[in-house]
Amino acid sequence: MKKTNLVSLRIITADIRRLVDFFEVTTGITAKWLTEDFAEIVTDSFTLAIGSTRTLAFFGEAVAQAASNKSVIIEFLVENVDDDYERIKDTVSDIVQKPTTMPWGNRSLLFRDPDGNLINFFTPVSEEAIRKFS
Structure with a gap:
């Protein structure tokens, strides 16, 4: 059987700075910013990715809806x-x-x-x- 691992969950948000700041404060982990529209909270076992709604352009506008x-x-x-x-x-x-x-x-x-x-x-x-x- 092929091995499959869940390694990341991504939240899409209309206010990325606010959400990243929130997770930095609550988890005590400093986010790794890859672009101004995409950051990651990286733990030993998992990554919480946070993307702005602008990143949806890469997938199609209706694919996800922030805060829903x-x-x-x-x-x-x-x-x-x-x-x-x-x-x-x-x-x-x-x-x-x-x-x-x-x-x-x-x-x-x-x-x-x-x-x-x-x-x-x-x-x-x-x-x-x-x-x-x-």
Whole structure:
């Protein structure tokens, strides 16, 4: 079977500077700007790409619409979700759920980015969840 790996997720936004700044503050990772219309937040396992609506010209104007996601949650495994909550709670305007331990063993913080995308910072806390992510 051919190996397939998810390596990147791209968000299209009408205000790239605002969204990149938001993710730099919340993740603590400095973005790598490739052009004025395209930046990446690179982690050890995954890249969150952020493109301006101007990049849609390469794919076709109707292929994506900024700030219209209502079904995807972008998830970041963090060392301590409670510490991250304390660090970002005054800068994130839309906290959906304060840190809460979920039935599947992760402690989870849900919030929205400036375009309304749902973001989950989580830390495994049950023995099974810790084993899964170690």
